[in-house]
Amino acid sequence: MFEGITKSLGEAFKKLRGRGRLTAENVKDGLREVRRAFLEADVNFNVATDFIARVEAKSLGQDVLARVDPSEQIVKNVYEELCALMGPVDHKIPQRADRPVVLMLCGLQGSGKTTTAAKLALTLKGQNRKPMLAAADLQRPGAVEQLKTLGEQIGVPVYSEATNPVDVCRNAVAQAKRTLCDIVILDTAGRLQIDDALMDELKRIDKLVKPDECYLVVDAMIGQEAANVAKAFNDALELNACILTKLDGDARGGAAMSIKGVTGVPIKFIGMGEKVDKLEDFIPERMAGRIMGQ
Amino acid sequence: LRGKGRVDQAFLDELEKRLYLADVGTQATRLIVDRVRQAFRDKEITGEVEVFVKAQLRELLTDATPGINYQPTGPTVVMIAGVNGSGKTTSIAKLANQLQSEGKKVLLAACDTFRAAAVEQLTVWAGRIGCEIVKQGQNADPSAVAHDACEKAKARGFDVLIVDTAGRLHTQTHLMKELEKIHRIVARQIPGAPHEVLLVLDATTGQNALTQAEQFSKSVKCTGIVLSKLDGTAKGGSVFAIKQKLGLPVKFVGLGEQIGDMEPFDPDAFVTALFEKE
Ligand SMILES: Nc1nc2c(ncn2[C@@H]2O[C@H](COP(=O)(O)OP(=O)(O)OP(=O)(O)O)[C@@H](O)[C@H]2O)c(=O)[nH]1
Ligand SMILES: Nc1nc2c(ncn2[C@@H]2O[C@H](COP(=O)(O)OP(=O)(O)OP(=O)(O)O)[C@@H](O)[C@H]2O)c(=O)[nH]1
Numbered sequence: 251m252f253e254g255i256t257k258s259l260g261e262a263f264k265k266l267r268g269r270g271r272l273t274a275e276n277v278k279d280g281l282r283e284v285r286r287a288f289l290e291a292d293v294n295f296n297v298a299t300d301f302i303a304r305v306e307a308k309s310l311g312q313d314v315l316a317r318v319d320p321s322e323q324i325v326k327n328v329y330e331e332l333c334a335l336m337g338p339v340d341h342k343i344p345q346r347a348d349r350p351v352v353l354m355l356c357g358l359q360g361s362g363k364t365t366t367a368a369k370l371a372l373t374l375k376g377q378n379r380k381p382m383l384a385a386a387d388l389q390r391p392g393a394v395e396q397l398k399t400l401g402e403q404i405g406v407p408v409y410s411e412a413t414n415p416v417d418v419c420r421n422a423v424a425q426a427k428r429t430l431c432d433i434v435i436l437d438t439a440g441r442l443q444i445d446d447a448l449m450d451e452l453k454r455i456d457k458l459v460k461p462d463e464c465y466l467v468v469d470a471m472i473g474q475e476a477a478n479v480a481k482a483f484n485d486a487l488e489l490n491a492c493i494l495t496k497l498d499g500d501a502r503g504g505a506a507m508s509i510k511g512v513t514g515v516p517i518k519f520i521g522m523g524e525k526v527d528k529l530e531d532f533i534p535e536r537m538a539g540r541i542m543g544q
Numbered sequence: 545l546r547g548k549g550r551v552d553q554a555f556l557d558e559l560e561k562r563l564y565l566a567d568v569g570t571q572a573t574r575l576i577v578d579r580v581r582q583a584f585r586d587k588e589i590t591g592e593v594e595v596f597v598k599a600q601l602r603e604l605l606t607d608a609t610p611g612i613n614y615q616p617t618g619p620t621v622v623m624i625a626g627v628n629g630s631g632k633t634t635s636i637a638k639l640a641n642q643l644q645s646e647g648k649k650v651l652l653a654a655c656d657t658f659r660a661a662a663v664e665q666l667t668v669w670a671g672r673i674g675c676e677i678v679k680q681g682q683n684a685d686p687s688a689v690a691h692d693a694c695e696k697a698k699a700r701g702f703d704v705l706i707v708d709t710a711g712r713l714h715t716q717t718h719l720m721k722e723l724e725k726i727h728r729i730v731a732r733q734i735p736g737a738p739h740e741v742l743l744v745l746d747a748t749t750g751q752n753a754l755t756q757a758e759q760f761s762k763s764v765k766c767t768g769i770v771l772s773k774l775d776g777t778a779k780g781g782s783v784f785a786i787k788q789k790l791g792l793p794v795k796f797v798g799l800g801e802q803i804g805d806m807e808p809f810d811p812d813a814f815v816t817a818l819f820e821k822e
């Protein structure tokens with residue numbers, strides 16, 4: 251995970267170290283290398299630019315020039331800023347006594363929502379909770395069947411009906427109440443953030459069912475688009491968190507920075523494989539550490 | 545980027561920013577910006593810079609062999625590959641629909657036996673398009689499905705066989721080996737096959753796209769790209785680096801979730817969209 255950015259940052263800092271005494275100009279030069287590394291890691295252009303400006307201001311304000319090894323100070327500054335940007339994270343999933351908790355998953359097509367719904371259900375089951383899955387994707391061929399198969403695999407009930415997504419979600423919650431499930435996970439259809447009709451559908455579900463938490467599921471391989479996607483979904487739904495999937499590959503995952511940078515929405519979990527047990531907590535410090543190659 | 549005034553550093557910075565925001569990436573962006581700098585160094589411009597930039601970009605993407613390498617005799621085999629969720633199965637439905645409407649007899653092979661309900665998904669599409677499908681149960685050997693499909697395609701005179709495969713990350717060695725095996729089986733069953741190996745690439749993908757193209761090409765010798773999900777605001781700029789580095793052309797673009805939502809790649813339209821703000 252993040253090997254790419256680690257490598258390029260490592261190279262950038264090697265360059266910094268090799269330059270002897272740092273001047274204000276050198277700080278700028280070095281950070282330009284950091285910026286390039288970020289861009290190669292798919293960090294959004296504007297997020298990268300802002301980030302660099304912040305680190306530059308911080309570095310200069312600290313009288314970097316007086317230090318014996320100023321490059322170390324800059325490394326520390328970049329690391330701290332990265333942690334500050336991506337954290338803090340609360341990994342808890344809410345609990346309540348009066349009615350089932352509702353989690354809604356949403357995101358672009360193919361980002362990993364259905365798989366993640368099953369992963370979350372399995373995780374919750376492991377915490378002695380009684381999850382239910384709701385098949386609210388009536389759009390993609392085989393979507394309901396996919397969730398049912400996964401539900402069977404992990405021994406979690408799946409609510410489905412051939413009506414419409416809004417009714418599925420509402421009736422799933424009622425069914426959960428009746429069957430004493432304490433948490434419902436809504437698996438919605440993939441949609442583009444510019445698809446007004448489908449974004450309205452999400453808003454209708456949000457208004458009617460009032461999910462306790464709403465998570466945006468994002469493919470870690472996403473590029474510059476991450477910022478637009480996160481912003482639009484957050485504007486429509488007030489996201490509580492984001493789940494970054496497919497981090498088991500070699501994607502540099504700059505989306506983690508873009509999403510938090512643009513919306514302030516924290517990454518909560520990460521997907522580390524196709525199998526239903528491959529969900530992990532997102533740890534900003536670890537991620538920042540990996541980015542920095544420490 | 546309206547071409548008025550001077551191609552100065554501010555102009556080049558703006559061009560660079562636009563290219564980065566379109567996921568064109570460091571190397572290709574540098575190449576393009578350098579070309580513009582060379583051609584217009586401190587020249588007063590009235591309109592022609594936009595034309596020049598677009599022409600350069602178009603040229604970088606132009607492909608000598610558009611569309612499917614169709615074999616007049618015997619089944620043409622098209623193998624589809626790509627990472628998880630990129631749009632493979634949907635692209636197959638679109639391609640099959642197009643070929644069928646051209647009067648070709650199309651067979652689908654459901655070689656994703658791994659993902660939950662992947663076979664059901666392809667079966668629904670086959671039903672809607674009205675083409676036949678070869679499938680086995682969940683967790684069957686995908687090579688065996690490919691083998692059966694080749695046999696059926698030959699015996700029953702199908703014009704085109706399209707092979708769906710499970711999504712896999714190029715870093716998963718064993719799964720890449722499995723893909724190579726499917727490729728080998730197809731080649732053994734039908735001489736010259738597969739005639740196309742299309743990598744389905746999600747247009748929202750960033751710089752990982754180049755690695756995907758490299759690794760999949762290394763494994764199964766890709767012949768072209770289907771750039772899916774171009775109906776969103778993502779620009780898909782990573783295809784410049786892929787064409788530059790691997791010579792791999794974009795053949796089709798995906799523009800929606802329905803079977804009619806695919807078009808042959810049009811470099812002109814692609815380049816124009818690159819500079820449009822959403
Ligand atoms: N390697 C890997 N693959 C994943 C991960 N999460 C999901 N996938 C795969 O990504 C593909 C898409 O996952 P889905 O769960 O169907 O995605 P979705 O967002 O529900 O897709 P739509 O409903 O079509 O929008 C499938 O092949 C999954 O197996 C992950 O963390 N790692
Ligand atoms: N907007 C849009 N969505 C698309 C396009 N192509 C595919 N999709 C959607 O993307 C999601 C994933 O598509 P699939 O065809 O299942 O992708 P896949 O590569 O076969 O996925 P796996 O087999 O799980 O690896 C589905 O929700 C599709 O409807 C496209 O061109 N535009």
Ligand SMILES: [K+]
Nearest residue numbers: 360469629746
């Ligand atoms: K994707």
Ligand SMILES: [Mg+2]
Nearest residue numbers: 363364387393
């Ligand atoms: Mg789904």
Ligand SMILES: [Mg+2]
Nearest residue numbers: 632633656662
């Ligand atoms: Mg598929």
